[in-house]
Amino acid sequence: RRVLGIEGTAWAASAAVYEVETDGVTIESDPYQPESGGIHPREAAEHMSEAVPSVVETMLAEARAQAADDVGRAPEEPPIDAVAFSRGPGLGPCLRIVGTAARAVAQRFDVPLVGVNHMVAHLEVGRHYSGFDAPVCLNASGANAHVLAFRNGRYRVLGETMDTGVGNALDKFTRHVGWSHPGGPKVEAHAKEGEYVDLPYVVKGMDFSFSGIMSAAKDEYDAGTPVEDVCRGLEETVFAMLTEVSERALSLTGREELVLGGGVGQNERLQGMLREMCEQRGAELHVPENRFLRDNAGMIAVLGAKMAAAGDTLAIEASAIDSDFRPDEVAVSWRAGDSE
Numbered sequence: 001r002r003v004l005g006i007e008g009t010a011w012a013a014s015a016a017v018y019e020v021e022t023d024g025v026t027i028e029s030d031p032y033q034p035e036s037g038g039i040h041p042r043e044a045a046e047h048m049s050e051a052v053p054s055v056v057e058t059m060l061a062e063a064r065a066q067a068a069d070d071v072g073r074a075p076e077e078p079p080i081d082a083v084a085f086s087r088g089p090g091l092g093p094c095l096r097i098v099g100t101a102a103r104a105v106a107q108r109f110d111v112p113l114v115g116v117n118h119m120v121a122h123l124e125v126g127r128h129y130s131g132f133d134a135p136v137c138l139n140a141s142g143a144n145a146h147v148l149a150f151r152n153g154r155y156r157v158l159g160e161t162m163d164t165g166v167g168n169a170l171d172k173f174t175r176h177v178g179w180s181h182p183g184g185p186k187v188e189a190h191a192k193e194g195e196y197v198d199l200p201y202v203v204k205g206m207d208f209s210f211s212g213i214m215s216a217a218k219d220e221y222d223a224g225t226p227v228e229d230v231c232r233g234l235e236e237t238v239f240a241m242l243t244e245v246s247e248r249a250l251s252l253t254g255r256e257e258l259v260l261g262g263g264v265g266q267n268e269r270l271q272g273m274l275r276e277m278c279e280q281r282g283a284e285l286h287v288p289e290n291r292f293l294r295d296n297a298g299m300i301a302v303l304g305a306k307m308a309a310a311g312d313t314l315a316i317e318a319s320a321i322d323s324d325f326r327p328d329e330v331a332v333s334w335r336a337g338d339s340e
């Protein structure tokens with residue numbers, strides 16, 4: 001079986017083919033790069049309307065090439081067996097384009113349509129390639145920050161941001177400094193040259209707040225503290241908060257496996273802190289390849305294949321997007337009988 005995935009929640013117009021038998025994923029992405037400032041929803045949607053059809057056509061050509069080698073497949077059979085798309089959370093104008101493209105392809109080939117929660121896809125792709133059974137998951141992405149664990153048929157949100165997403169917080173600081181989007185990689189590069197400065201550390205219960213840290217970081221910069229030092233302080237503070245809550249989640253659930261997800265997860269300092277914490281507890285950490293950490297259609301196709309196999313598909317008329325789709329709203333169909 002072969003599943004086409006389509007992603008486009010914010011900046012990455014992306015399509016992928018996942019071949020179940022070989023467990024192979026091919027991804028084609030076209031990122032939106034704002035000319036100035038951060039992600040502008042209307043501009044991002046314009047990018048999606050141009051880029052989604054073209055990445056989809058490229059991946060359909062890939063699927064056709066793969067299908068040509070299928071033993072016993074008749075030439076008139078479709079090259080894909082399902083279409084999975086990111087249904088939310090994300091920017092509404094972008095999601096609507098992705099949804100329209102997915103419905104069109106599903107109808108063109110008369111194959112099932114699968115609506116995937118983007119946050120659950122971030123963690124499921126890590127779980128899939130880690131081989132872990134029931135890990136705690138830290139999703140450190142642009143617009144979100146979640147610590148999740150599976151229990152009684154759902155991914156429960158154990159901790160989350162109370163205000164802005166972790167990547168968006170870093171991006172807001174770099175915008176203030178005058179750097180182009182995305183800011184996260186620039187914070188990482190500059191932090192390597194900096195000395196630590198103290199910034200407010202805000203963990204409340206199991207939840208994080210990043211907005212006060214961002215204001216304090218901007219004030220430090222405006223007061224003349226070298227930008228490298230502020231970047232270092234930001235990384236140490238924000239990532240220590242993510243690591244603390246992840247550790248508490250491991251401790252509370254008794255789990256010994258942690259999976260990382262999301263674009264901020266590409267940061268080596270964050271990976272290092274999580275690795276050290278896991279080593280100290282005797283827990284295992286799985287860090288997916290970078291192409292699966294940042295937004296990508298590969299994770300949509302991998303989870304889409306599991307959902308399709310479980311019969312968790314959508315009728316076209318019931319396939320509306322959901323820009324506020326929370327991970328704990330998903331009734332997990334593909335782990336039937338797994339109630340831990």
Ligand code: ATP
Binds near residue numbers: 168266293
């Ligand atoms: P979501 O998955 O919540 O919809 P998103 O669509 O914004 O988020 P992601 O691809 O998960 O996208 O993450 C993008 C974020 O990752 C951006 O904020 C970017 O600055 C940040 N980022 C990318 N590389 C790094 C890095 N090396 N260090 C820190 N942050 C990074």
